[in-house]
Amino acid sequence: MIVGGGHAAAQLCVSLRQAQWPGRITLVCDEPSVPYHRPPLSKSQLNPGADSSLQLIRPTDFYAKQQVGLRLAQTVRSIDRERRTVDVGQTKLSYDTLVLATGSLNRRPPITGIELPGVFSLRTAADAEALRAQVQNAQHVAVIGAGFIGLEVASALRKIGCNVTVLEMANRVLSRVTSPAVSTYFESLHREHGVALRTGVSISMIQEKEGQLTLLEGDHSLVCRADLIVLGAGARPNDDLARLANLEVNNGILVDEANRTCDPAIYAMGDCCNQFRPLYQTRLRLESVQNATDQAKIIAAAICGLPLPAETLPWFWSDQYDVKLQIAGVSAGYDQCVLRGVAEPGSSFSAWYLNQGRLIAVDAINDPRAYVVASKLILRSARPSLQILADQDRDLKELLLSGTKTYED
Amino acid sequence: MARITYITPDGKQVVVEASGGSLMTAAVQNQVDGIEGECGGVCSCATCHVHVDAAWISRVGPAGDAEAAMLELEDGVNSASRLGCQVPIRPELDGLTVRVVGR
Numbered sequence A: 001m002i003v004g005g006g007h008a009a010a011q012l013c014v015s016l017r018q019a020q021w022p023g024r025i026t027l028v029c030d031e032p033s034v035p036y037h038r039p040p041l042s043k044s045q046l047n048p049g050a051d052s053s054l055q056l057i058r059p060t061d062f063y064a065k066q067q068v069g070l071r072l073a074q075t076v077r078s079i080d081r082e083r084r085t086v087d088v089g090q091t092k093l094s095y096d097t098l099v100l101a102t103g104s105l106n107r108r109p110p111i112t113g114i115e116l117p118g119v120f121s122l123r124t125a126a127d128a129e130a131l132r133a134q135v136q137n138a139q140h141v142a143v144i145g146a147g148f149i150g151l152e153v154a155s156a157l158r159k160i161g162c163n164v165t166v167l168e169m170a171n172r173v174l175s176r177v178t179s180p181a182v183s184t185y186f187e188s189l190h191r192e193h194g195v196a197l198r199t200g201v202s203i204s205m206i207q208e209k210e211g212q213l214t215l216l217e218g219d220h221s222l223v224c225r226a227d228l229i230v231l232g233a234g235a236r237p238n239d240d241l242a243r244l245a246n247l248e249v250n251n252g253i254l255v256d257e258a259n260r261t262c263d264p265a266i267y268a269m270g271d272c273c274n275q276f277r278p279l280y281q282t283r284l285r286l287e288s289v290q291n292a293t294d295q296a297k298i299i300a301a302a303i304c305g306l307p308l309p310a311e312t313l314p315w316f317w318s319d320q321y322d323v324k325l326q327i328a329g330v331s332a333g334y335d336q337c338v339l340r341g342v343a344e345p346g347s348s349f350s351a352w353y354l355n356q357g358r359l360i361a362v363d364a365i366n367d368p369r370a371y372v373v374a375s376k377l378i379l380r381s382a383r384p385s386l387q388i389l390a391d392q393d394r395d396l397k398e399l400l401l402s403g404t405k406t407y408e409d
Numbered sequence B: 001m002a003r004i005t006y007i008t009p010d011g012k013q014v015v016v017e018a019s020g021g022s023l024m025t026a027a028v029q030n031q032v033d034g035i036e037g038e039c040g041g042v043c044s045c046a047t048c049h050v051h052v053d054a055a056w057i058s059r060v061g062p063a064g065d066a067e068a069a070m071l072e073l074e075d076g077v078n079s080a081s082r083l084g085c086q087v088p089i090r091p092e093l094d095g096l097t098v099r100v101v102g103r
């Protein structure tokens, strides 16, 4: 029994059947659609002129063909671990193995007036549809929070001609996920595309008058006006069910290397869980398609009694205007950042993050080559030559050849 | 409408008819093994790697710069390699055969 129907859930159905697992699969999801790709919601899908149909991860008939029982638009309210049942409101469903794939929930910052009808957030297809219906009539949109989703929304709305103001509480955009150099690059990029961007602003109140929204700062001074507001204030793990069932939870549901929780009959995967990662020697909770997909593959192997797949590299992408950011690895905890190329709009470059000489992550901006080379190096725990890294005339592939010292030597 | 033949990593032939989308979406819709389409078709994951049949390479065309970079270090890459999501289905591709590389 799988609770939640997003990226991880879809992949688990695929992987279990690929491994010829003969058991019954039931997928319970509170959304009305079979699993779909979430990333386009903040990118191509916001354009009222573009095709509004959801991009399904697997076609609808896949689930019937693979004998996956779908219970869509149904919410699991609680888990009874002793009886091995879940409560879906009208009935209780029993399970042998339960997999939690409940994703994350958008954070709602403490802002007075956040409940006003002109304030939108973005996580589900229904959220995207509601927003898309309103942006057609909006002249001025304010985005609260300059994380990936906030910035992608700003980019999508600039493309269709809205005036966009982005307001970020921290002193730079993407502050939780990247270095100051890369933040500065994205700030210039958005300003160059006509976004009014302000950092270090903490919105405390939203007021509405005749459809016009007013955003106010700490001491209630006016920040800007807007027809519509999009919240992009980050997410928290949706671990409420697990908490209620007394599973171990700490910034996500704690799982072992097989994605098992402290109850051997219950697994958790994707955004909602938190796992120790040998590559980084720390626990991580990641919000990415890659993480959801790869953890589903781990659970499929565990359920089928197959050897667990080798540890994979975390990766992520973000599309804004004509810029593709690709991230390999996780840069948190870096002590050195080496730039390859010039971090200016219009150019491609990459930022290489090291910890005690060991490569841990790369942000590649319109530079897929840096991304693929880095992906190999990070998994090898390589200590690449900084001269080669910083010198654009040197071929990055040199780093893959012998002579690159690795962590082990 | 185009008929595309996929040869999966374990040698099965799957014939698919499609009138839009890409070599990746047509494969995913028809459950062709070895094509995952993890990133949804934005050239970010390389889980849609195919080899284009020799007779078709010029009609299908070469990989773009970003695509070629994503392919460069993939297992099994060669001059016939393409990312399926970067090849739109069009009527001229009727009869095309591709080999799924898989991972």
Ligand SMILES: Cc1cc2nc3c(=O)[nH]c(=O)nc-3n(C[C@H](O)[C@H](O)[C@H](O)COP(=O)(O)OP(=O)(O)OC[C@H]3O[C@@H](n4cnc5c(N)ncnc54)[C@H](O)[C@@H]3O)c2cc1C
Pocket (backbone or CB within 6 Å): A003, A004, A005, A006, A007, A008, A009, A028, A029, A030, A031, A038, A039, A040, A041, A042, A074, A075, A076, A077, A101, A102, A103, A104, A122, A123, A124, A149, A238, A241, A269, A270, A271, A272, A286, A287, A288, A289, A290, A292, A315, A316, A317, A318, A319
């Ligand atoms: C707008 C947006 C853009 C993104 N862009 C990118 C990107 O470019 N690249 C990238 O790598 N990642 C991106 N992400 C992140 C990525 O989509 C997530 O990391 C991924 O979806 C996680 O998969 P999951 O299966 O863990 O959870 P989800 O896909 O979130 O699925 C969880 C599902 O469980 C359902 N659910 C929750 N609780 C219950 C319950 N009690 N009962 C029944 N159902 C329940 C939820 O409604 C949801 O349908 C983006 C996310 C968003 C929202």
Ligand code: FES
Pocket (backbone or CB within 6 Å): B024, B036, B037, B038, B039, B040, B041, B042, B043, B044, B045, B046, B047, B048, B083, B084, B085, B086
């Ligand atoms: S589907 Fe991701 S690169 Fe083709």
